[in-house]
Amino acid sequence: MAVVTIVGAGVIGISWARLFGAGGWEVRISDPRPDLPELVARELADLPVRATDDLAAAATGADFVQEAGPERIEIKEQMFATLAAHTRDDVVLASSSSSLLPSAIAQGNPAADRIVIGHPFNPPELMPLVEVVPGPLTSARTADRASEVYRELGKLPIRLKKEIPGFVGNRLQKVFDDQAAYLVQQGVIDVQDLDDLVRASLGLRWATIGPFESGVLGGGPGGMRHLMEHVGSQLIFEIGEPDPARMGEVLDAVEDAYGTGESAHERLADLRDGRTRAVLKPLGWAEPASGDGRQQ
Numbered sequence: 001m002a003v004v005t006i007v008g009a010g011v012i013g014i015s016w017a018r019l020f021g022a023g024g025w026e027v028r029i030s031d032p033r034p035d036l037p038e039l040v041a042r043e044l045a046d047l048p049v050r051a052t053d054d055l056a057a058a059a060t061g062a063d064f065v066q067e068a069g070p071e072r073i074e075i076k077e078q079m080f081a082t083l084a085a086h087t088r089d090d091v092v093l094a095s096s097s098s099s100l101l102p103s104a105i106a107q108g109n110p111a112a113d114r115i116v117i118g119h120p121f122n123p124p125e126l127m128p129l130v131e132v133v134p135g136p137l138t139s140a141r142t143a144d145r146a147s148e149v150y151r152e153l154g155k156l157p158i159r160l161k162k163e164i165p166g167f168v169g170n171r172l173q174k175v176f177d178d179q180a181a182y183l184v185q186q187g188v189i190d191v192q193d194l195d196d197l198v199r200a201s202l203g204l205r206w207a208t209i210g211p212f213e214s215g216v217l218g219g220g221p222g223g224m225r226h227l228m229e230h231v232g233s234q235l236i237f238e239i240g241e242p243d244p245a246r247m248g249e250v251l252d253a254v255e256d257a258y259g260t261g262e263s264a265h266e267r268l269a270d271l272r273d274g275r276t277r278a279v280l281k282p283l284g285w286a287e288p289a290s291g292d293g294r295q296q
């Protein structure tokens with residue numbers, strides 16, 4: 001049985017562990033958190049998992065590493081130094097980082113050619129995409145092997161042609177989230193109405209066709225060129241930016257709308273996972289592996 005070492009047992013690491021475990025991998029998970037044994041017993045009950053706080057021991061003998069530790073460059077550098085020293089020289093070291101450049105994580109690392117970003121969308125066990133982002137020192141073999149592993153797990157690996165901060169998914173998300181916060185700060189719309197507006201329009205549309213495809217259709221037989229000349233030419237306004245000093249107001253409004261803490265998190269995660277599972281197959285994605293998809 002091939003062995004995967006997951007580094008970090010947080011929101012993302014636990015979900016990767018479920019995905020790899022359901023995909024037939026033997027899972028080792030490493031995290032210094034004191035509640036690791038209870039967490040693993042609760043969240044990964046039916047899987048072949050070994051949990052330890054010793055990263056070097058977890059990495060030794062691994063066939064693939066998926067790092068999901070804290071989003072801090074100094075911690076990633078330290079973790080990847082340990083991983084480089086305790087893995088064979090054919091083992092891919094993939095980071096789940098949401099925005100840190102692979103070149104920064106690999107800087108000064110003797111295994112820089114084996115380091116690549118494998119950025120999932122939360123939760124990795126359900127969302128099809130994994131962005132594969134090679135740095136300038138990442139070997140083609142590393143990016144190929146990472147893509148192959150993700151494909152075998154039923155994911156859609158999309159390989160970027162070069163690194164850029166935030167990659168593609170989170171750059172798009174940042175523009176969108178900034179504008180959502182701006183509209184709430186401006187008193188144009190409430191938090192829940194904005195969420196419903198997106199679910200009932202752009203979210204549903206983008207689950208079926210992408211923004212460029214949508215542009216083609218929006219222009220009728222004249223295609224996106226016609227749409228740009230006709231409607232697009234009139235979309236002339238300042239886009240605006242949220243005021244960072246007033247983000248507290250937006251966060252208060254989000255917490256008022258959805259609550260906070262364990263029970264709110266569990267309720268929302270169940271809603272999201274149930275809806276996501278229901279649409280994956282009809283939309284042509286691989287059926288997710290069994291498991292309740294719950295996040296910690």
Ligand SMILES: NC(=O)c1ccc[n+]([C@@H]2O[C@H](COP(=O)([O-])OP(=O)(O)OC[C@H]3O[C@@H](n4cnc5c(N)ncnc54)[C@H](O)[C@@H]3O)[C@@H](O)[C@H]2O)c1
Pocket residue numbers: 007008009010011012013030031032033055067068069070071075079096097098099119120121122
């Ligand atoms: N949360 C998301 O939506 C999301 C989505 C995609 C990618 N990511 C990325 O995944 C990674 C993990 O994010 P998360 O949301 O799961 O964070 P998290 O805070 O939930 O989990 C991080 C875990 O790392 C552990 N940790 C700390 N030091 C460690 C060490 N030295 N070795 C091993 N584990 C250590 C912590 O104890 C914690 O359990 C980050 O790089 C993040 O950018 C997050």
